[in-house]
Amino acid sequence: MEPEINSGTSDESETQQNMSDETNSPEQKVVRERKPLVGIPLESSTRLKIAVKKLHVCGEWKWLQGGEDTCGICRMEFESACNMCKFPGDDCPLVVGTCRHAFHRHCIEKWIAAPSNQPRAQCPLCRQDWQIAD
Amino acid sequence: MSNIAFNRLQRECKEVVTNSEISETGIMIEILNENLTEIKGHIRGPPDTPYAGGMFDLDIKIPEQYPFSPPSVKFATKIWHPNVSSQTGVICLDILKDQWAASLTLRTVLLSIQALMCTAEPKDPQDAVVAKQYMDKPQVFKATAEYWTLKFAKGTLPVNADYQARVDKLKDMGVREEEAISVLSCNNWDLNRATVYIFS
Numbered sequence: 001m002e003p004e005i006n007s008g009t010s011d012e013s014e015t016q017q018n019m020s021d022e023t024n025s026p027e028q029k030v031v032r033e034r035k036p037l038v039g040i041p042l043e044s045s046t047r048l049k050i051a052v053k054k055l056h057v058c059g060e061w062k063w064l065q066g067g068e069d070t071c072g073i074c075r076m077e078f079e080s081a082c083n084m085c086k087f088p089g090d091d092c093p094l095v096v097g098t099c100r101h102a103f104h105r106h107c108i109e110k111w112i113a114a115p116s117n118q119p120r121a122q123c124p125l126c127r128q129d130w131q132i133a134d
Numbered sequence: 135m136s137n138i139a140f141n142r143l144q145r146e147c148k149e150v151v152t153n154s155e156i157s158e159t160g161i162m163i164e165i166l167n168e169n170l171t172e173i174k175g176h177i178r179g180p181p182d183t184p185y186a187g188g189m190f191d192l193d194i195k196i197p198e199q200y201p202f203s204p205p206s207v208k209f210a211t212k213i214w215h216p217n218v219s220s221q222t223g224v225i226c227l228d229i230l231k232d233q234w235a236a237s238l239t240l241r242t243v244l245l246s247i248q249a250l251m252c253t254a255e256p257k258d259p260q261d262a263v264v265a266k267q268y269m270d271k272p273q274v275f276k277a278t279a280e281y282w283t284l285k286f287a288k289g290t291l292p293v294n295a296d297y298q299a300r301v302d303k304l305k306d307m308g309v310r311e312e313e314a315i316s317v318l319s320c321n322n323w324d325l326n327r328a329t330v331y332i333f334s
Contacts, residue, residue: 017177067314072236072237073237074138074141074142075142075146075239076141076145077143082138083137084137084138085143107138107236109200110138111202111236114202114203116203116232116234122235124235124236124237124238125237127235
């Protein structure tokens with residue numbers, strides 16, 4: 001989280017709250033007459049009154065099946081897209097074989113389709129017959 | 135080259151270069167062109183083998199379908215080994231053919247070739263003449279492989295004076311050194327048979 005903070009001493013015209021000893025200046029009065037922005041007052045031990053106007057929320061996600069590894073075929077992290085995709089996520093999911101090895105779906109599909117793997121494909125890591133685990 | 139091949143190779147090159155691999159295992163790669171279709175591999179001859187002290191170069195060509203097809207790898211440095219053609223450097227190694235897997239990398243391929251240098255498979259030879267010598271005359275095989283390491287892979291062992299004298303005799307007859315070494319090696323260093331082979 002990276003809250004954008006405006007302190008009361010700021011001279012920005014949008015500032016909602018100000019330090020009490022400055023409320024008499026005419027300039028500040030103009031500000032007060034404006035419609036105050038909706039802000040979340042934060043508890044503060046200083047004399048500043050702080051309102052959070054904007055939040056940038058960052059999230060992190062991980063495939064549950066992937067563990068810490070990278071895809072053994074394209075060598076990219078599971079959470080990044082395989083080399084054939086632009087965006088990671090649902091468009092480029094993981095699949096896990098019965099041998100418990102995981103790959104990007106596009107990578108393992110391409111491996112299975114490779115001419116040398118017909119008629120039966122093996123897991124590129126352990127050479128067991130490749131079958132998608134339920 | 136496809137996107138996946140290029141991106142993966144970039145990562146692989148980093149993997150080999152950053153692993154301080156050369157000091158620990160003696161394998162190294164050298165990039166020859168920007169689109170990474172041709173790469174030079176280097177393998178230091180493993181200790182306690184006839185290849186010890188030598189530095190062997192390999193030509194690596196990356197196919198369009200990499201890593202779904204294996205890279206083509208052959209020795210650029212001449213080597214006397216049952217599973218490598220003494221004439222062309224072609225390597226007989228299952229993972230470079232039907233046992234290739236998309237999870238294998240340049241690093242694991244070079245390490246596999248290094249392991250092959252430690253443990254030959256004479257029953258699945260690439261060069262039948264070498265393999266026969268390996269099984270029938272192991273002492274001659276060892277001395278020949280050492281001589282080749284010295285001559286072609288900048289080896290550091292002292293030269294086998296006996297072999298060198300025979301090579302020099304053929305050279306005196308106008309035979310190129312490389313051909314002289316090759317023909318003598320294929321004839322178990324029998325100078326008469328080598329001479330007959332060359333001049334008949």
